[in-house]
Amino acid sequence: MNKKHLWGILIVLAISAFVLYTDLKTTPIHEIQKAAQGMNWFAFVLVFALMLLSYICEAAILATLAKRKDEPKRSKWSFFRIPIIQALFNAITPMSTGGQPSQLAAMVQMGIEGGRATSLLLMKFIIYQVVVLFAYVLTIIFGFHMVATKFSALAIFIVIGFIIHISSILFLLAIMFAYNWTKNTTNFFMNLLAKFIKKERVEKWRSATMEKIETFYSESQKLKKEKKKLLVSTFLTVLQLLIFYSIPYVVLMALNVNASWLAVTQMNIMIIMFMAIIPIPGASGGAEYSFQTLFATxxxxxxxxxLGMFLWRFATYFFGMILGIFGWIFKPKKISSRKNN
Known part of the structure; x- marks a missing residue:
């Protein structure tokens, strides 16, 4: 971790402290005390247990994809620390840009060669994006009307977040299933940009984009050949997301609030879409605002x-940061990969 990351932590803490101060200033303390006294403590503990289970599923996905017959067995901790380190760097970098590089660094620390680690993370990313695509589309189809009718201003930002997510996912799927068309289309847009922007800059963008397309296509073809790993990893990804998306429902259970699991989960997915367009580490401020706005229903x-908002935010955000700090400090034993004969 460098000074930039420490600044990210400070920004997150400062914004969160301001949100806490603002909420406590406008909320009578006896209302919060009353809510805390009636807390369902089993559900309270379950919130954090589910978050841990979500990280375990993610670690299991990586362990499944990394498994090879000719390699020594790596510790469970070496895989578990990868998602919690990702949670830390997602939280302290704008728009979660530090998550992927931090995972790569963690995998290299455990002895997986850099090129192979990149390949494994790309495979995991492909599976995750395909599962997320279905979750987002189903949510917009069946749950968006709840937001549009009551919170029209917030609905606009959710739509923007949805478009950003879906555009990136569709581009990745186009690489997998329409490789030549994607390359030709990319070249077309780059040629168009060259008419308005310096050619040298556009050529750098073209080169970088084409390199990423080639890499992504190569990894997607490898993944298609490993059907067992693909099926197991897809199942674990679906399970991971179901667990993660269900956490707000369990938060409401902790507050003894009766609600529909489906409705609450759809609201949570839309909050995640909204958070994607906030260019502040951890979407601080916007996440709290959207939770309170939507869950007031x-x-x-x-x-x-x-109280529910801070329980949700701590479990899904600060809890991961704390675990991630321990994950970064306590490094596993480095085990080098054996080369195939």
């Missing part, structure tokens, strides 16, 4: 809503 007491 289910929680009548403002004190319970504020």
């Amino acid at each position: 289910f929680v009548s007491s403002h004190g319970a809503l504020v």
